[in-house]
Amino acid sequence: MAKNVDEYKWYELNIGAVVDEPGSARQFKTGDWRTQRPAWDESRCIKCGVCWMFCPDCAIYQKPDGYFAADYDYCKGCGICSKECWPGAIRMVEEER
């Protein structure tokens, strides 16, 4: 879309609010529901990738150094990574905004 969704006037919308540009869902960041965020303690992380495997939103990625991190544009703070991390390297911390 040429501009953000909250900038459109009613008469600028397509008939039936049809979206005629493919892939526009990419612009929609879903991470703002989060109340807690995962925090990694890299001294305990063994780079097994269980967090990456279990993340239901594919919001965890591997950094060039092999450790893992969350993409906070999409991480909803569900805590599954923290629960599944058997070496205990991921702690859920209060989200502060």
Add this chain to the structure above:
Amino acid sequence: MTGRKGLEVSLAVAEAAQLARVEVVAAYPITPQTHIVEHLSELVADGELEASYVTVESEHSAMSACVGASAAGARTFTATSSQGLELMHEILFIASGLRLPIVLVTANRALSAPLNIWNDHSDVMAARDCGWIMLFCTNGQEAVDSVIMAFRIAEDRRVLLPVMINIDGFILTHVVEPVEFPSQELVDAFLPSYVPAYTLHPDKPVTMGAYGLPEIYTECKYAQETALVNSKPVVLEVMEAFGRQFGRSYKPVETYLADDADVLFIAMGAINENIMSAVDELRGEGKKAGLVNLRLYRPFPGEELVAALRGRQRVAVVERAMPAGAINSPLYSEISSLAFRSGIDGLILKNFVIALGGRDAMPSDFRHIFENMQKSKPADMGLRDGLNVDVIGVRA
């Protein structure tokens, strides 16, 4: 099929859809609508109508299939009634929100419980705010003509909204009437092929019915409401064009001996023909009765109704649905709101509910309403204990 022939109105409606060259019919049978889609399925099976006929397992699926077909760019038709309309209810809003020009004929029938297959308007009144253009028909000829007009209204690029045509169950659907059929050539000239604004096609992908965030939902609904309100001039234009092409003219608000009426009836649907007979009878006795027949219910033809109401003193709104806990039945509520907003003062406006679940409306009922109106005073319009509508013929 050109010319005048005696035909059951349901079959005539199906043949009107055939003349309109519908491309997809998705329907589920329900009394008293069944003959419409049954005849369409015959026409398709016999190769007389080049269309896809989709049999489905419910009305919810019927309207869903219609939404899909219309989104793919097909001229789409269906018909239903009563419980079927309510089962479609959820999808009705999607059809209008997506601006899909589907035409639906509703054979009006009472809602259960108690189970009743006969005619009144409780089905359409429960679905009146679904964002569709809504027409009401007085007879079979209007039903046929409305199907042809409805597609031209719905598919107009300035409109692109679904249209519901209401015809009274049994009273119209199962009556054999002489119906004038226009020629295919004239219909083709009047109703060009549908050119959709958007279609679901892999060559140019679009998303219909996307998630509407709080940041955009209000604007979407504002645009849709504006389209519905702005469809009225197109409805007028199409009705006029139809008159020029086929010699039968329609108006959103039709009046009969209304200009000097002491008591004016307002009603929708086939009951208007009963009221016309009653008006003739009363006029024969020198009693000034008149009638306003509301053919267009959505968008509500405010200016046209105000013109018909102005100068009148006593107006009886005759409805075929209960208020369901509202102060009045739906049409009265809108007419009283219209009178209030238009500064029409001194109107004695009363609400009569009649002919529910197939009970007959007799000439004596309208004489009773006329006499009731004649002796009504402004104070009679105040709120009452209990029901605020007069229910004609209820044993009490």
